[in-house]
Amino acid sequence: MDKSWIDMSRNPPQYMDGLNKFLDFAFVNSGVRGKIVCPCQKCNFNKWQDRELVYEHLILKPFPKGYTMWFLHRERKGVNVTNETCVMPQEDNEINSANNPMFDMVNDAFGYHQYSNDTVDDKEMGPESSHARNDDIGDFVELMQDGQESLYERCDKYSKLSFLIKLYHIKCLCKISDKGMSMILELLADAFEHAKIPRSFYETKKIINKLGLHYTKIDACPNDCMLYFGEDANREFCKKCKTSNWKAKRKCTIGATSNKRKKILAKVLRYFPLKPRLQRMFMSSKIAEHMRWHSSGSTNEVILRHPRDSKAWKTFDFKHPQFASDPRNVRLGLATDGFNPYGNLSTSYSIWPVVLIPYNLPPWMCMKQSSFILSMIIPGKRAPRNDIDVYLQPLIEELKELWNTSIKTFDLYGSEVFDMYAAILWTISDFPGLGTLYGWNTHTGLACPRCNFDTTPKKLIKGGKFCFMSHRRWLDGRHKFRLARIRFDGTIENRNPPLAISGYDVLQQVQNLNVEFGKEPLLEERAKRQQGVNHAKLDTQQ
Amino acid sequence: MHIEKNVCDNVVSTLLNDSSNKCKDNLKARKDLQLWGNRPDLWPNENGRYLPAIYTLTNANKDIFLKTLKNITVPDGYSSNISRCIDVKQRKLGGLKSQDSHVLMEQILTFCVLDKE
Numbered sequence: 001m002d003k004s005w006i007d008m009s010r011n012p013p014q015y016m017d018g019l020n021k022f023l024d025f026a027f028v029n030s031g032v033r034g035k036i037v038c039p040c041q042k043c044n045f046n047k048w049q050d051r052e053l054v055y056e057h058l059i060l061k062p063f064p065k066g067y068t069m070w071f072l073h074r075e076r077k078g079v080n081v082t083n084e085t086c087v088m089p090q091e092d093n094e095i096n097s098a099n100n101p102m103f104d105m106v107n108d109a110f111g112y113h114q115y116s117n118d119t120v121d122d123k124e125m126g127p128e129s130s131h132a133r134n135d136d137i138g139d140f141v142e143l144m145q146d147g148q149e150s151l152y153e154r155c156d157k158y159s160k161l162s163f164l165i166k167l168y169h170i171k172c173l174c175k176i177s178d179k180g181m182s183m184i185l186e187l188l189a190d191a192f193e194h195a196k197i198p199r200s201f202y203e204t205k206k207i208i209n210k211l212g213l214h215y216t217k218i219d220a221c222p223n224d225c226m227l228y229f230g231e232d233a234n235r236e237f238c239k240k241c242k243t244s245n246w247k248a249k250r251k252c253t254i255g256a257t258s259n260k261r262k263k264i265l266a267k268v269l270r271y272f273p274l275k276p277r278l279q280r281m282f283m284s285s286k287i288a289e290h291m292r293w294h295s296s297g298s299t300n301e302v303i304l305r306h307p308r309d310s311k312a313w314k315t316f317d318f319k320h321p322q323f324a325s326d327p328r329n330v331r332l333g334l335a336t337d338g339f340n341p342y343g344n345l346s347t348s349y350s351i352w353p354v355v356l357i358p359y360n361l362p363p364w365m366c367m368k369q370s371s372f373i374l375s376m377i378i379p380g381k382r383a384p385r386n387d388i389d390v391y392l393q394p395l396i397e398e399l400k401e402l403w404n405t406s407i408k409t410f411d412l413y414g415s416e417v418f419d420m421y422a423a424i425l426w427t428i429s430d431f432p433g434l435g436t437l438y439g440w441n442t443h444t445g446l447a448c449p450r451c452n453f454d455t456t457p458k459k460l461i462k463g464g465k466f467c468f469m470s471h472r473r474w475l476d477g478r479h480k481f482r483l484a485r486i487r488f489d490g491t492i493e494n495r496n497p498p499l500a501i502s503g504y505d506v507l508q509q510v511q512n513l514n515v516e517f518g519k520e521p522l523l524e525e526r527a528k529r530q531q532g533v534n535h536a537k538l539d540t541q542q
Numbered sequence: 543m544h545i546e547k548n549v550c551d552n553v554v555s556t557l558l559n560d561s562s563n564k565c566k567d568n569l570k571a572r573k574d575l576q577l578w579g580n581r582p583d584l585w586p587n588e589n590g591r592y593l594p595a596i597y598t599l600t601n602a603n604k605d606i607f608l609k610t611l612k613n614i615t616v617p618d619g620y621s622s623n624i625s626r627c628i629d630v631k632q633r634k635l636g637g638l639k640s641q642d643s644h645v646l647m648e649q650i651l652t653f654c655v656l657d658k659e
Contacts (some may be wrong), residue, residue: 460570462571462573463571
């Protein structure tokens with residue numbers, strides 16, 4: 001079929017002819033009760049319209065330029081279109097294809113609503129993003145085809161994609177292992193030969209992976225000295241401790257095979273880029289509307305029901321009016337804590353997941369697990385402690401970019417492209433975790449980060465603990481306890497409470513500090529034992 | 543939750559002066575007072591002996607305190623049956639859940655201690 005008319009302007013008769021041919025084709029192959037999915041810019045392949053309306057729409061608005069393979073109107077490769085028998089329109093069929101949630105999902109994931117927009121958007125978004133989109137289109141088309149393909153012949157209920165996604169959902173809910181899934185899939189594929197079920201879980205994952213957002217692996221020094229990131233990406237040895245980023249090869253008894261063995265990285269940080277995740281929030285039809293809840297949602301001055309009612313939030317708005325002017329700018333919270341993934345308390349292993357919380361969402365959404373953004377997984381054995389700064393580098397870099405220079409984002413709710421900024425408002429952690437994130441030592445006498453240096457700790461020599469006896473400073477100026485010497489530590493308390501320390505003060509304190517990252521290398525078990533033997537030998541010699 | 547439970551444990555065992563490590567009125571604390579040079583009436587002597595503090599209960603007082611606790615009945619679902627957690631013979635309190643610690647600290651302890659005077 002000649003499809004050159006798609007690129008033409010909408011005036012000449014060739015366009016009209018082509019359009020009529022398209023409509024004939026579409027109504028024969030995918031018409032349900034005299035309606036088809038309208039491909040015009042406004043309906044976006046979402047609405048079902050009758051012939052006259054579609055014709056009108058496609059005269060008023062251009063036919064989507066890239067849509068030359070009409071897979072949404074049941075065009076198949078290599079199938080002789082004219083001879084194809086018309087599928088009997090059934091009620092089930094209509095319901096399925098009209099409200100297919102799978103299509104919505106795929107559309108949301110790829111921001112398909114953008115593709116049919118004018119090319120002006122492309123220019124706005126910059127050359128990089130449009131290039132990236134071209135790459136995505138392949139995935140999108142494949143997914144759409146999978147979504148269109150029925151599981152077996154004359155199956156109206158499930159397409160290949162929806163079946164796999166439902167199976168995957170069950171896997172996630174019931175925590176079935178990958179191996180278990182492979183075995184189930186093998187059985188299904190064996191039992192139902194005519195169904196299009198992939199043979200292994202690996203292939204299923206390959207299909208579903210296209211829907212997800214990807215992460216990057218960044219090598220790290222095993223002693224937490226540095227990240228092989230940015231300029232240092234191609235290094236092989238650590239700048240500071242000269243350790244290789246590969247694991248030391250084990251001595252192999254069979255010499256020949258040792259060379260063939262794949263190298264293993266010593267430590268890998270898994271980083272989940274923030275920008276595409278924020279962009280997807282605005283692309284998703286279910287979330288985009290809620291991303292401005294904090295300014296539009298009903299307010300009640302008395303009740304604190306969302307961080308936006310708090311003083312910190314309002315102060316932030318006051319200080320950064322430009323940021324606050326657009327409610328779509330994202331405010332984030334950062335939470336981190338160590339945990340042992342092996343569930344065995346006797347093994348000491350702690351990885352530190354870093355989670356970002358989008359506070360733009362309403363309270364019933366923002367603290368749900370499904371809206372958290374996992375930002376990175378800091379690998380373990382040992383907790384990062386102060387060296388967490390090394391691992392946070394990629395996140396901080398991205399956040400700096402999101403604060404200083406915005407990124408263009410398509411907002412589905414307002415259906416426009418806007419400049420998105422993002423900021424971190426606060427961090428959430430337990431007290432030792434605060435020490436890790438803030439870099440303030442939370443263990444000795446000067447443990448309180450708020451009092452800073454303005455506190456008088458006292459070590460109880462016999463008890464072996466620190467005590468903080470300056471608590472009378474918070475009392476009213478003329479309180480009788482301030483004068484009570486004997487009841488407390490034998491002094492009269494005249495001081496006022498310590499002044500709250502501001503960000504500027506902290507910067508002043510930290511500015512000239514020279515922090516060296518990295519830890520002493522961990523000895524392996526064998527080395528430890530060896531060391532023990534050496535010590536024993538020395539002892540006997542002496 | 544944890545902090546409240548810990549404080550409750552410390553307060554109760556300090557009141558009952560049981561010799562477990564929960565009791566904060568111990569020899570080390572008294573020695574620290576001496577090093578501090580404060581409250582000479584509480585200092586221990588050379589043999590490590592010290593006089594009871596003003597808040598330490600005598601055995602008779604402990605019995606009154608525990609009996610009061612033993613007689614308490616609470617509405618259903620309010621807290622666990624606290625009278626079951628009390629061992630009057632050994633003068634001990636044990637097996638409290640953290641919710642019970644909260645109830646004890648907030649409400650019950652106030653009038654139990656008042657009873658002493």
